Amino acid sequence: MKSTKKTPEFKALELKLNENTISPHVIYFKEHSVREHTNDKPSGRTLFIVNIPPYADEKGLMNAFSAAGTVQSVIFSTKPNSTSTETNLNTFLKKPQKPSFKVCYLVFKKVSELDKALKLTKLCPMNSNGHEIKLGMKKWIDEYNNSIETPKAMKERIEAFMKNYDKKSEEVEKQEKALEQEDSEGWVTVTKKGKVQSFARSEKVENKIMAKEEKNKKRKELKNFYTFQIRESKMKHIVALRQKFEEDKKKIAQIKQSRRFKPF
Amino acid sequence: MVKRAIKNSGLSGGESNIINENGKRLNDLDNKEGIKRIKTKSLYRQPTANELNRLQETENLFNSNLFRLQIEEILQEVKIKDKTVNRIKEWFSDFKTHLLSIPEDETEYDLSEKSFAKQLNVKLPISKEHNKTKVMFKFYKFTDVEIVGSYPLGCSINSKLIVDLQIAVPAETYTKNDSINYKYHKKRAAYIAYIASYLTQTDIIEELKYSFLNGCETKPSIDIKPSGKLGNHLAMRLNLVCDAEAYKLHRFSPTRNNLRESWLYSTENQENVSEIGPPTPYYNSSVMCDLTASYNQDFLKEILMNSENLKQAVVLLKIWIKQHDLQVSGYVISMLIAYLVQSKRINNIMSSYQIVRNVWIALKSSEWDSKGISLNKDQKTPSIEEFHQHFPIVFVDKTGYYNICWQMCKGTYCALKRESALAIEILDNGKINGFIPLFMTPATDLLQFDNILRFDSFPEVKENVLSRVPKQTRMNYGLDHLSLVTDTLYNLISKGLSNRVDLIQEIVEANFSWPVKTTLEKAKKEGYKENLMFGFILNENSMNIVDRGPPANRPEAEEFREFWGDKSELRRFQDGSITEACVWQEGPVLPQILQYLLLQKYGVPAARLRHVGGELAALDAEGEPGPRTRAVLAAFDGLRAQLRELGQLPLDVTAVHGISPVFSYCEPFPAAAGRGLRRGDVTLLADGGAYTPVNRAVLELTYSGKWPGDLEAFRCLKAAFHLQIAERLKKQYSLPTQAYDSHVDVLKNGLVFRLQIAHPKEITLLRRQVEGGVVKFKESAESVELERETVALPRLRGALHGLQRRHPGFGATARLLRRWLASHLLAPHFAPELCALLAAAATQRAGGARAGAERAALLRALRLLADTDWPRDVLLLDLGDGLAEEEMADIERRLRAQSPRPSMCVWAAGADAGAGPPGAVLRRARGLARAALQHVRAGGDVLEVFVPSLRGYDALVRLRARGWRRGGAGAAEAADGEGFIPVVEFDPVQKYLDELRSAYDDFAVFFYDEYGGDVIAVLWKPDIDEPREFQTLNANALMPVTINGETKYKVNIEAILEDFRILGEGLVIEVSQPTE
Known part of the structure; x- marks a missing residue:
C-alpha cells in the first residue's frame, strides 16, 4: 500500500548518455521537500533525483535538464538526506571517488524552472552542448597523470595544511584554557592540561582501573587453604576433563554428520 | 515371626509393591529420579569410578579424547x-557339507594328457609352460x-x-620327488x-573364477562369489595348502636348488639330468x-x-595400509604384531592406540633389509x-x-618404513588432528609421488628385460616373470x-581372475593388463647435474664405469x-638418467617411457619467476641498506619489510628490470603501455612521541x-624518486619499489572513536x-620466505595455484596471501x-582446497614452529568465534588471511579443484586443468588485448628508461x-x-x-515495468550492460x- 502511494510522487524519465544510447537508465525525480531546508538545497527550487547512473557528472545533469532552465548547482550524494559534504575540506588524503549509483539535488535558478522540469517528458542526453564525460581509458590516463605532483607543489600543499592545522589546534587549546576559568556560577571544568590533573577518559584507562580493583579483591582471597577449596579445585579438574570430553563428542558428532567416518 | 516375615516380604518385594499401592509415592520417586537425572547431566556431578577411569585412561593411553572417540567410531564403521x-x-x-560329499576317486590321471581336463569339464589354472x-x-x-585368515581372528x-x-x-598326493620343477605346482593346480x-x-x-594368489603365477586359487545377497558384500577365496608332513622343510632352505636349469631352458623333457643349479x-x-x-x-x-586390543590394532593398521596404498598384506601385519608380542614390546593390556604407535615405532626403526x-x-x-x-x-616365520x-619388493618395505616414520611425526605433532590424515584420507599415487615413471606397452618392456637378465636370476623366479621384472628394474x-x-616405490597393477572354463592363455589375451610403474619422492639432490663417482685410482671406479x-x-x-x-x-x-639406464641395460627405447611430474615447470617458467624474483630481492637488499644509512632525516629508518607477493617467491610474473618510457623524473602516461608492477615495502622509523594525535x-x-x-634518496644515492601522499616510488636497478611509512599510531587513530565522552577503540x-x-x-x-628456504618447491606451488585460480577467472576473489598460505599448508x-x-x-594444494571442510574447519599454520599447543588452541577458539565467519579461515604467523x-565463488573453486x-x-x-570454461556465465565483456596485461610479457619498450621511473601499476583492466x-x-x-585474460565474465x-x-x-538501476496492469519495478539489465560499455570506453x- 505504502509503495503504491509513494511512487506517483516520483516522475520517471530516461536519461541518455548521448544520442546513440539504446537502453538508458530510468531516473526518478520529484521536488525536494523536507521539514528543514538547508541553504544549499533551497525549498521550491530543488529537484531530488534518485538512480543516477555511476558515470553521470554535474555538467551532464545540467545538460539533461537544460530544457527546463538554468541549473544553479548540482549536489551528488550516495544517500539521500546526508548533510556532510564539507568534511572533505578537513581531510588531507583525498579519497578516490568510487563510482556507484547516486542521488542528486538539482537546484534551479527560479521556482518556475522547477515546475517546468517536473513537467518534462524527455531529457536531453548528458553529452550535449559540447560537453563530454570522460570515461574509460581517457579517464584512467588522466587520473594517473594527475596523481603525479612535483615535489614543490606537494611541499606547499603540506605546509598549507599544517599551518591550518596548527592554527586550529591553537584555537582548541585556547578554548580549553578558557574552560578552566571559573564561569559565572563558579564552576571550573577539569581538562587534561590544566593545573588540576585528571585521568584521560578513555576505555583503556577505565579498564585499567577496573582491573586494579579486581586484583586487589583477589589478593585478599585465600586459595587452596580450606578443605572445601581443595575439593573444589579437584572437582574443577574433572569438570575441565569432562568439558573437553563433551566438546570432543560434539566434534565427533559433527564429523559423523558429514559422513566422514567411512574410510573407503 | 509372622510379622517379620510379612515385613521382609514387603521389603523384598521391593518398592514395586508400595508404588503400586500408592500413587503419590510413585510420583515422589519419579521426581527424585528426575532430579537425579538432571544432576547427572550437570558437569559438577560426583564422578563414578568408571568415569574417572575412562577420563584418566584417555589422558594416559590415548593421544587425546578426540583421537579415542575417532578410533572407536572408525572401528565401529x-x-x-x-x-x-x-x-x-x-x-x-x-x-562344507557340499564339499565334503566329494566322492573318493581311485583313478590315476596322466596330467600331460588332455583327457583329465576334459573329464572335469574345467580347465587347469596354469600356463602352457x-x-x-x-x-x-x-x-x-x-x-x-576351514575358514582361515583375518575373518575368524576378528580383524577383518x-x-x-x-x-x-x-x-x-x-x-599322500605328493611324492618325494614332486618338490622340483613345478611338479608340486602342477599337482596342486x-x-x-x-x-x-x-x-x-x-x-x-x-x-567361480580362478585367480593368482598374491600375483604369483604358479599358485592359483579359486575365487567364489556366493549366491544371494552375501555375494554383494564379500567374496570367498579357496586356497590349497599342504599337509606339513609332506616334506621336510629344510629341503626348501634358501640355499637349496629345486628348479633345474635344464627344465627351464629346454622344451625337451630331461628329468634325468641330475646336475644341481644355483639356489x-x-x-x-x-x-x-x-x-x-x-x-x-x-x-x-x-x-x-x-586379545581384543591387539585385534583392534591390526584393524587400524590395515585401514592405515589400505589408505596409504601400501602393498603389504594383513597377514604380514598380524605376524608383525605377533612378533612384537613375542618380543614383549607390546601386549594386550595396552590400548589399541598404544599398540599401533609401538608398531609404527618398531617399523620406523626396523631394518628388515639388512637385519x-x-x-x-x-x-x-x-x-x-x-x-x-x-x-x-x-621376516622369518x-x-x-x-x-x-x-615376495615383498624393497620399495614396498621402504615405503612402509617411511610412512611409519611420518605417522609417528603426525602423532607427535599435537597441533594437528592426526586421525584424519592417518586413517581417513586415501592417498593416490599422483599425489603421493613427486615423479612417476610409466611404461607405454609394458609387455614389450617385460620381454626386453626378460631377454637380458642373467640366467641365475631367471632360475630363481622361474615362471613368475612379473616379480622378476619388478625386482630387476627396481634394483637398477x-x-x-x-x-x-x-x-x-614400485606400483604393480596385476589383478587377474578368469572363469574356470577358459584356459589361462585365452583369458590373458582377452583382457589381462598388467602394468608396472615406479613412483619417486625426490630430495634436494634431485636437480644435481653431476653424479660423482669414486676416485679414478680406486677399485670401485671400475664398477662405476661398468655400471x-x-x-x-x-x-x-x-x-x-x-x-x-x-x-x-x-x-x-631424473628422466635423463632413467632413459639412459633403461636403454643401455635392457634396451628399452626412450619412447616407451613416460615421465609424470615435471610438466608444469614450463608453465611456471613463463614469467621467469626464478631469476626475476632473485633480481628483485637483490635490488631490495641494496635499497634496504641505503635506506638505513640515509642521513639528515628527522627520524632514521630502522627497518624495511617487503609486502608484495614477490618477496616470498609467490608472484607468477615478477617485475622485470629496464622497461618503460620517460619524462621528468617520472613517466607520464600517454596511451597505456606495458604493465609494470611495483614491489611494495613498508618502512619503520625510530620511535618518536611527537607524531600528532x-x-x-x-x-x-x-x-x-x-x-x-x-629527496634524500635522490641527493645521497642519485636514485630517481617520486613522492606521493601515501608512498614513495624509488627506481633501483631498473625496478620500482613503492615504500610506505608504517606506524602503529595511525592504526590506533583509525580505531579511535568517541562514545559518550569516553574514547573507545574499535576496529x-x-x-x-x-x-x-x-x-x-x-x-x-x-615467514613464507623462510618456508621457501626450507622447501624450494613452495614458491612454484604458490605461483601455480595462483595461475590455476586465475585461469578459471577466480583469482580476483582470492587474496594473494590466502593463495600463498594454501600452498604453504599443502607444502607442510x-x-x-x-x-x-x-x-x-x-x-x-588443489586437494587441500577441495577436501577441507571450510565452513567448519580452521586452518592453522605454524610457519615458525614457535607456538605452544595451548596458544594454538586459543587462537583456534578465537578464530572460530569470529562473526561473521570468513568463508575460509586460514591463520599463520600471527595473522589471518x-x-x-564469497561463498558461491568458493563453491565453484572447490568444484573445479575436484574436477x-x-x-x-x-x-x-x-x-x-588450466583451460577455463566460459560456459555458465550470464554476460561476457570482451576487452582489447593490449600490452598491459600481466604475463603478456609485453614488448620491452625503449630500455633507455634508466634513470626514470616508468609508468607503474597502471592496469586499466584492474581499474575497470x-x-x-x-x-x-x-x-x-x-x-x-x-x-592475460581478454574477457571479463559476469554472473548476475x-x-x-x-x-x-x-x-x-x-532505487538503483530499477525500471518500471507493467505486469498485469500494475506497475512494478525490475532491474534494468539492458541499461547495466550498456553501462559496462560506457564505463570501459576505449577498453571494451x-x-x-x-x-543457451
Whole structure:
C-alpha cells in the first residue's frame, strides 16, 4: 500500500548518455521537500533525483535538464538526506571517488524552472552542448597523470595544511584554557592540561582501573587453604576433563554428520 | 515371626509393591529420579569410578579424547555386520557339507594328457609352460575345509572383504620327488581344478573364477562369489595348502636348488639330468608357503584370539595400509604384531592406540633389509644372514625356514618404513588432528609421488628385460616373470638414482581372475593388463647435474664405469679431486638418467617411457619467476641498506619489510628490470603501455612521541616524510624518486619499489572513536586494512620466505595455484596471501615440496582446497614452529568465534588471511579443484586443468588485448628508461574492474584472469530477475515495468550492460550475452 502511494510522487524519465544510447537508465525525480531546508538545497527550487547512473557528472545533469532552465548547482550524494559534504575540506588524503549509483539535488535558478522540469517528458542526453564525460581509458590516463605532483607543489600543499592545522589546534587549546576559568556560577571544568590533573577518559584507562580493583579483591582471597577449596579445585579438574570430553563428542558428532567416518 | 516375615516380604518385594499401592509415592520417586537425572547431566556431578577411569585412561593411553572417540567410531564403521556374519555362517555350513560329499576317486590321471581336463569339464589354472612337466595325479580326499585368515581372528575390514577358505591337501598326493620343477605346482593346480569341477555342481555359488594368489603365477586359487545377497558384500577365496608332513622343510632352505636349469631352458623333457643349479629361494618359498600355512595360522590364533586390543590394532593398521596404498598384506601385519608380542614390546593390556604407535615405532626403526627378524628361536634353522643373501627383505616365520616377506619388493618395505616414520611425526605433532590424515584420507599415487615413471606397452618392456637378465636370476623366479621384472628394474633404478630420491616405490597393477572354463592363455589375451610403474619422492639432490663417482685410482671406479658405461668420464673437480663422474644436462635430470639406464641395460627405447611430474615447470617458467624474483630481492637488499644509512632525516629508518607477493617467491610474473618510457623524473602516461608492477615495502622509523594525535595531521606529516625520503634518496644515492601522499616510488636497478611509512599510531587513530565522552577503540574497515598491510603482511612474507628456504618447491606451488585460480577467472576473489598460505599448508602437509615436482605439489594444494571442510574447519599454520599447543588452541577458539565467519579461515604467523572469497565463488573453486583432480586421476593431461570454461556465465565483456596485461610479457619498450621511473601499476583492466565492482556489486559478480585474460565474465546475482519494491533508498538501476496492469519495478539489465560499455570506453570491444 505504502509503495503504491509513494511512487506517483516520483516522475520517471530516461536519461541518455548521448544520442546513440539504446537502453538508458530510468531516473526518478520529484521536488525536494523536507521539514528543514538547508541553504544549499533551497525549498521550491530543488529537484531530488534518485538512480543516477555511476558515470553521470554535474555538467551532464545540467545538460539533461537544460530544457527546463538554468541549473544553479548540482549536489551528488550516495544517500539521500546526508548533510556532510564539507568534511572533505578537513581531510588531507583525498579519497578516490568510487563510482556507484547516486542521488542528486538539482537546484534551479527560479521556482518556475522547477515546475517546468517536473513537467518534462524527455531529457536531453548528458553529452550535449559540447560537453563530454570522460570515461574509460581517457579517464584512467588522466587520473594517473594527475596523481603525479612535483615535489614543490606537494611541499606547499603540506605546509598549507599544517599551518591550518596548527592554527586550529591553537584555537582548541585556547578554548580549553578558557574552560578552566571559573564561569559565572563558579564552576571550573577539569581538562587534561590544566593545573588540576585528571585521568584521560578513555576505555583503556577505565579498564585499567577496573582491573586494579579486581586484583586487589583477589589478593585478599585465600586459595587452596580450606578443605572445601581443595575439593573444589579437584572437582574443577574433572569438570575441565569432562568439558573437553563433551566438546570432543560434539566434534565427533559433527564429523559423523558429514559422513566422514567411512574410510573407503 | 509372622510379622517379620510379612515385613521382609514387603521389603523384598521391593518398592514395586508400595508404588503400586500408592500413587503419590510413585510420583515422589519419579521426581527424585528426575532430579537425579538432571544432576547427572550437570558437569559438577560426583564422578563414578568408571568415569574417572575412562577420563584418566584417555589422558594416559590415548593421544587425546578426540583421537579415542575417532578410533572407536572408525572401528565401529569397519566392523562386519552381524547380519553378514550370520549369513556367512549359514553359507559356509552348506558349502562344507557340499564339499565334503566329494566322492573318493581311485583313478590315476596322466596330467600331460588332455583327457583329465576334459573329464572335469574345467580347465587347469596354469600356463602352457607347465606342459613339459610330466606327473601322474591321483585325488586323495581331504579331511576338512576351514575358514582361515583375518575373518575368524576378528580383524577383518568390511570393505572388499575376502574370506579365506582353506583345504589342506593330504600328504599322500605328493611324492618325494614332486618338490622340483613345478611338479608340486602342477599337482596342486590339478587338485584345484578337481575341486572347482565339483563346485560347479552346486547352486550356492554364483560365480567361480580362478585367480593368482598374491600375483604369483604358479599358485592359483579359486575365487567364489556366493549366491544371494552375501555375494554383494564379500567374496570367498579357496586356497590349497599342504599337509606339513609332506616334506621336510629344510629341503626348501634358501640355499637349496629345486628348479633345474635344464627344465627351464629346454622344451625337451630331461628329468634325468641330475646336475644341481644355483639356489632358488623364490621358487622354494612358493612351495613352503603352503607347507607352513597351518602352523603359522595356529600360532597367530594363539596370540590374537582372545586379545581384543591387539585385534583392534591390526584393524587400524590395515585401514592405515589400505589408505596409504601400501602393498603389504594383513597377514604380514598380524605376524608383525605377533612378533612384537613375542618380543614383549607390546601386549594386550595396552590400548589399541598404544599398540599401533609401538608398531609404527618398531617399523620406523626396523631394518628388515639388512637385519631381518625371525619369529623362530631355534638355532638349527638357516641363519638370518643366509636369508639376507637371497631375499631383499627378511621376516622369518615361526618354523624358521619360511620368509614371510619373500615376495615383498624393497620399495614396498621402504615405503612402509617411511610412512611409519611420518605417522609417528603426525602423532607427535599435537597441533594437528592426526586421525584424519592417518586413517581417513586415501592417498593416490599422483599425489603421493613427486615423479612417476610409466611404461607405454609394458609387455614389450617385460620381454626386453626378460631377454637380458642373467640366467641365475631367471632360475630363481622361474615362471613368475612379473616379480622378476619388478625386482630387476627396481634394483637398477635404485642404483642409478642412489642419492637423488628419498623413496622409490614400485606400483604393480596385476589383478587377474578368469572363469574356470577358459584356459589361462585365452583369458590373458582377452583382457589381462598388467602394468608396472615406479613412483619417486625426490630430495634436494634431485636437480644435481653431476653424479660423482669414486676416485679414478680406486677399485670401485671400475664398477662405476661398468655400471654407467659410456656416460662415465673422468673429471677434475674444483676441490682438486679427480673422480669418475656422470654429467647430465641442465633441467630435470631424473628422466635423463632413467632413459639412459633403461636403454643401455635392457634396451628399452626412450619412447616407451613416460615421465609424470615435471610438466608444469614450463608453465611456471613463463614469467621467469626464478631469476626475476632473485633480481628483485637483490635490488631490495641494496635499497634496504641505503635506506638505513640515509642521513639528515628527522627520524632514521630502522627497518624495511617487503609486502608484495614477490618477496616470498609467490608472484607468477615478477617485475622485470629496464622497461618503460620517460619524462621528468617520472613517466607520464600517454596511451597505456606495458604493465609494470611495483614491489611494495613498508618502512619503520625510530620511535618518536611527537607524531600528532589527529589522523589527518598525522597523514600530512607522513606525506612530508615521504617527500623528504624521496629527496634524500635522490641527493645521497642519485636514485630517481617520486613522492606521493601515501608512498614513495624509488627506481633501483631498473625496478620500482613503492615504500610506505608504517606506524602503529595511525592504526590506533583509525580505531579511535568517541562514545559518550569516553574514547573507545574499535576496529574499522580502514584500520583492519592498514594493520594487515603494515603489521601482518611483513610478518607473513618473512615467514613464507623462510618456508621457501626450507622447501624450494613452495614458491612454484604458490605461483601455480595462483595461475590455476586465475585461469578459471577466480583469482580476483582470492587474496594473494590466502593463495600463498594454501600452498604453504599443502607444502607442510606433504612434508615439504621439492623442485621438479610441481605437478604433485599443485594437485596437493588443489586437494587441500577441495577436501577441507571450510565452513567448519580452521586452518592453522605454524610457519615458525614457535607456538605452544595451548596458544594454538586459543587462537583456534578465537578464530572460530569470529562473526561473521570468513568463508575460509586460514591463520599463520600471527595473522589471518582475511575474508575469503564469497561463498558461491568458493563453491565453484572447490568444484573445479575436484574436477581437476578427477581429470588427472583419470589419466588426463595436467595442463588441461588450466583451460577455463566460459560456459555458465550470464554476460561476457570482451576487452582489447593490449600490452598491459600481466604475463603478456609485453614488448620491452625503449630500455633507455634508466634513470626514470616508468609508468607503474597502471592496469586499466584492474581499474575497470574496480569501478564495475563498486558500482554494480549489488547486481553482479565479476570474474577475470589477471594474467592475460581478454574477457571479463559476469554472473548476475540470483535475485536479479525478481520484481522489487521501489524505495527512495534503493532505487538503483530499477525500471518500471507493467505486469498485469500494475506497475512494478525490475532491474534494468539492458541499461547495466550498456553501462559496462560506457564505463570501459576505449577498453571494451563488446558486451555479449551468451544464449543457451
